[in-house]
Amino acid sequence: MLTQFENRSDDGSFMLPAATIAGTRYGASNRGAGNAIHNASTGKAIGWQEHADATQVDAAVRAAHATLDAWRNQTPASRGKVLRKIAELLEAARANLSAMQQQVSGKPPLEADTDVSDAIATFSYYADLCADASLFDAETLTLPDPGVTGERQYEAVGVAALIVPWNFPMVTTAWKIAPALAAGCTVVLKPSEFTSPVEHVLAGIMTDAGVPDGVVNLVNGGGEVGALLAAHPLIDKISFTGSTAVGRKVMQAAAQDMKRVTLELGGKSALIVRADADIEHAVALAVGGAFTNAGQMCSATSRIIVHDDVYRKFMAAFETAVRALVIAPPQTKNVSMGPLVSHAQRARVAALLEQGIRDGARVAFSGALDSACAEGFFMAPAVIAEPDAGNVLWTDEVFGPVACVKSFRTDDEAIALANDTRYGLVATVVTRDEDAAHRYRRALRAGLVWINTPQLIFPQVCWGGLGLSGIGRELGLAGLRSYQELRHSVAQRG
Numbered sequence: 001m002l003t004q005f006e007n008r009s010d011d012g013s014f015m016l017p018a019a020t021i022a023g024t025r026y027g028a029s030n031r032g033a034g035n036a037i038h039n040a041s042t043g044k045a046i047g048w049q050e051h052a053d054a055t056q057v058d059a060a061v062r063a064a065h066a067t068l069d070a071w072r073n074q075t076p077a078s079r080g081k082v083l084r085k086i087a088e089l090l091e092a093a094r095a096n097l098s099a100m101q102q103q104v105s106g107k108p109p110l111e112a113d114t115d116v117s118d119a120i121a122t123f124s125y126y127a128d129l130c131a132d133a134s135l136f137d138a139e140t141l142t143l144p145d146p147g148v149t150g151e152r153q154y155e156a157v158g159v160a161a162l163i164v165p166w167n168f169p170m171v172t173t174a175w176k177i178a179p180a181l182a183a184g185c186t187v188v189l190k191p192s193e194f195t196s197p198v199e200h201v202l203a204g205i206m207t208d209a210g211v212p213d214g215v216v217n218l219v220n221g222g223g224e225v226g227a228l229l230a231a232h233p234l235i236d237k238i239s240f241t242g243s244t245a246v247g248r249k250v251m252q253a254a255a256q257d258m259k260r261v262t263l264e265l266g267g268k269s270a271l272i273v274r275a276d277a278d279i280e281h282a283v284a285l286a287v288g289g290a291f292t293n294a295g296q297m298c299s300a301t302s303r304i305i306v307h308d309d310v311y312r313k314f315m316a317a318f319e320t321a322v323r324a325l326v327i328a329p330p331q332t333k334n335v336s337m338g339p340l341v342s343h344a345q346r347a348r349v350a351a352l353l354e355q356g357i358r359d360g361a362r363v364a365f366s367g368a369l370d371s372a373c374a375e376g377f378f379m380a381p382a383v384i385a386e387p388d389a390g391n392v393l394w395t396d397e398v399f400g401p402v403a404c405v406k407s408f409r410t411d412d413e414a415i416a417l418a419n420d421t422r423y424g425l426v427a428t429v430v431t432r433d434e435d436a437a438h439r440y441r442r443a444l445r446a447g448l449v450w451i452n453t454p455q456l457i458f459p460q461v462c463w464g465g466l467g468l469s470g471i472g473r474e475l476g477l478a479g480l481r482s483y484q485e486l487r488h489s490v491a492q493r494g
């Protein structure tokens, strides 16, 4: 675990380089610039992430710019071979990557494995798309004037800045790097400063898989480094995943040079339980939707909307399930929920919970922490019953293990409650009635609606939200197109 990094001291803690530019690792030139990386289950510092400075950010962007033509002029098939190799090498490194995630973020093994599996599936999917030349070849257009011919082609947008958060670092990064490389873009990645170890391993895997030096570069650090990258004039496209507040700043930075943007932002999503639902199944979906990754999910269905007729039955079964959650470090037998990512994140979530309670929210029941949780950033899950429509816990993204439940009588009322938010990322509906499911699918304002399923994610199905949840789509063919520009030509014989 974490052994491939340079040791900093006798205690075995590691030091991560400030930047990887054209295959070379650089330390922080500004001595001391950096942040500690913690083990979220113990609260102890286990390493140090050095931060890049402005010169290193500039050099990384220039390295990506210098290799752009060579990479985008390779055939899609040859880029696809490299993506396939990355998927194979990730598979070989699966156990190590999963162990790292467990160690740094405290993710239970199943969640850590899922993050790696979904990253592998993403690289494989875009490798497959690269094998389909028709997605990249110029296409002839039939025009109404017989004397002229038209052509259209999708071409790489250029150098892409990829800025990612800490909650699912592998998969969030894969959703950006795989389609960007498939499209022929070169990239500069800025991982979250809290969870960067896996991305450092990924960078090594890229090199081993045959990604030419300069095609993928890493700059490390916090918001200042992200801001330098977003503002760099040689960046053509920014793909950002993170909070809506920072998304606004990124969009403002992009406006100066008309950089293209994809923004995957926050959410405040609903799970609706109709009266005809299988209640046991609905409870399983509610627990998964609200408390997977300790609720630190953009797609958390933290607003649970339950029909009056089954409300009491649902709440009783939900309470039993929440009380039974094993909240503990990842190595604990049958662990179901881990810690929050950091001390600061736990303090932020606790402050929001206190504010909600001060304003009248009632905690109906909570989970219980295992005795092994004393040291880390753990927090017991809390379920709020019938908060006011204006309560912060009902309106704002908490990004922690807090869920609200409200009751409804009619489908129209449930839809109105679910849509009463400026976010619009996902929604879940639990019902046995197919007609009702169809109505909800159409009426819910969300980028993705799950009917009776857990939060299944496939690379073939696009991801992205409406309103404050962002702009653009990742995954699927749209994910590839988001790293391309559509160009046309019209010609007649000279």
Ligand code: NAD
Binding pocket: 163, 164, 165, 166, 167, 168, 172, 190, 191, 192, 193, 221, 222, 223, 224, 225, 226, 227, 228, 230, 241, 242, 243, 244, 246, 247, 249, 250, 264, 265, 266, 267, 297, 298, 299, 397, 399, 425, 469, 470
């Ligand atoms: P954040 O917005 O604080 O940070 C995200 C990234 O942006 C980090 O790498 C950070 O260092 C960087 N950053 C910070 N300030 C910047 C600036 N001014 N310019 C450029 N980059 C800057 O988010 P977080 O706390 O890391 O993650 C949690 C948020 O991410 C939640 O709001 C969550 O909903 C969202 N998220 C969304 C999705 C999605 O797909 N929609 C997925 C995961 C997380």
